[in-house]
Amino acid sequence: MTKQPTRLVFLCALLGFGMQAKAWSADDRVCTKHILAPGYPRLAWQAQVTGTVDVEVAADGSVRSAVGSGALNLLNHAAEENVRQWIFCSTAEGFKQKVAYVCRLEGRREDEQPPPTVSFDLPDRVEVVSHPPAPHGY
Numbered sequence: 001m002t003k004q005p006t007r008l009v010f011l012c013a014l015l016g017f018g019m020q021a022k023a024w025s026a027d028d029r030v031c032t033k034h035i036l037a038p039g040y041p042r043l044a045w046q047a048q049v050t051g052t053v054d055v056e057v058a059a060d061g062s063v064r065s066a067v068g069s070g071a072l073n074l075l076n077h078a079a080e081e082n083v084r085q086w087i088f089c090s091t092a093e094g095f096k097q098k099v100a101y102v103c104r105l106e107g108r109r110e111d112e113q114p115p116p117t118v119s120f121d122l123p124d125r126v127e128v129v130s131h132p133p134a135p136h137g138y
Helices: 042-046 073-083
Strands: 007-011 018-024 030-036 051-060 062-069 087-090 096-105 117-121 125-130
Touching: 042 073, 051 073, 051 087, 062 073, 062 087, 073 096
Parallel strands: 096 125
Antiparallel strands: 007 117, 018 030, 030 087, 051 062, 051 096, 117 125
């Protein structure tokens, strides 16, 4: 019997909320020891930028390098900065891990940026969902 990845869902009231988590992949070779919930970058929220960022992580516990691709740089850089604060554990020496950050805007429009809902499917997927901004007349 294989373990299923742990699914954690958090409503982040504060950007940069840190938490301890331990979740193993199905093959038990990669786990996360510490994660930091990402926010939705304010400029990306205002410009209504959405997309999926694939971050390639090289780690030895702490993240040595993170390179994001697949979305506009506003989201790529935010995902890179976030995952650099994670701590992984692995049975493999100098492992590499991919983490997909899915950034979406949905629901009612808001005048002020609300805290996003962040879902984790550790160790390889993060969903960041926020309400879109209200249009402003000029």
